[in-house]
Amino acid sequence: xxxxxxxxxxxxxxxxxxxxxxxxxxxxxxxxxxxxxxxxxxxxxxxxxxxxxxxxxxxxxxxxxxxxxxxxxxxxxxxxxxxxxxxxxxxxxxxxxxxxxxxxxxxxxxxxxx
Amino acid sequence: xxxxxxxxxxxxxxxxxxxxxxxxxxxxxxxxxxxxxxxxxxxxxxxxxxxxxxxxxxxxxxxxxxxxxxxxxxxxxxxxxxxxxxxxxxxxxxxxxxxxxxxxxxxxxxxxxx
Numbered sequence: 001x002x003x004x005x006x007x008x009x010x011x012x013x014x015x016x017x018x019x020x021x022x023x024x025x026x027x028x029x030x031x032x033x034x035x036x037x038x039x040x041x042x043x044x045x046x047x048x049x050x051x052x053x054x055x056x057x058x059x060x061x062x063x064x065x066x067x068x069x070x071x072x073x074x075x076x077x078x079x080x081x082x083x084x085x086x087x088x089x090x091x092x093x094x095x096x097x098x099x100x101x102x103x104x105x106x107x108x109x110x111x112x113x114x
Numbered sequence: 115x116x117x118x119x120x121x122x123x124x125x126x127x128x129x130x131x132x133x134x135x136x137x138x139x140x141x142x143x144x145x146x147x148x149x150x151x152x153x154x155x156x157x158x159x160x161x162x163x164x165x166x167x168x169x170x171x172x173x174x175x176x177x178x179x180x181x182x183x184x185x186x187x188x189x190x191x192x193x194x195x196x197x198x199x200x201x202x203x204x205x206x207x208x209x210x211x212x213x214x215x216x217x218x219x220x221x222x223x224x225x226x227x228x
Contacts, residue, residue, distance in 0.1 A: 002157060031214060043204060043218035056213040090157060099146050099210050100165060105157035 003027065004093050004106035012112045018079040021109045025072055025093030031055070032074040033094075033103060034066055038087035049074055050097040078111070086113045116141045118207050120219035128227045133177075133192040135222045137205030140186060146208040147188040148216065149179055153201045161203075164188065175199070200226045 003026035013019055025032050034046040045058035049068035060066075063081075068074045078085060088108045094101035121136040139145055146165050150158040162173025169181040179190045188205060205219040 045215040
């Protein structure tokens with residue numbers, strides 16, 4: 001158990017809908033990262049937050065947005081869902097934001113868009 | 115652009131045999147290199163990492179990897195495979211000028227035959 005929690009574990013929804021994925025980082029970790037794992041794209045970095053502020057952005061679609069709250073939990077919002085958004089979404093956390101910080105991964109949320 | 119290439123999407127070895135999973139990277143700046151393991155229906159767990167210093171790094175579960183700058187490689191090895199090593203393995207790179215994001219290879223699924 002990494003100490004990173006993600007809810008829900010599974011999510012099934014329809015095209016065009018909007019969902020919110022939640023992540024609670026390890027106690028004391030200030031950085032949160034979101035990754036998407038799909039069969040065709042592999043594991044891709046989406047976005048990073050540090051202490052409530054966006055720090056880095058990857059290949060995140062405009063339909064997707066994220067935020068980190070004062071209690072340091074983070075939410076990833078996916079809207080106007082398409083079939084291709086079906087994937088495993090991972091959250092990771094680390095104590096700081098530098099390259100030396102190990103990232104601890106949560107168990108993931110499996111999103112299925114029908 | 116920086117990238118990570120894992121040779122072989124699937125590797126099969128016999129129990130007790132040498133495990134060799136290949137990873138090559140391309141980067142214009144010194145990279146920080148990582149190997150993660152993903153067991154079925156779980157998140158990613160860090161096996162080992164190279165940041166600076168000794169180029170041969172040892173990780174958990176008997177795995178080790180050697181950073182070879184001249185070959186831009188970071189291959190993962192284990193002298194003797196165990197059934198419990200069956201999982202998916204990801205090589206990843208992190209760059210000091212790109213914050214915390216990890217760039218992953220496509221993954222290699224390791225099967226261990228009895």
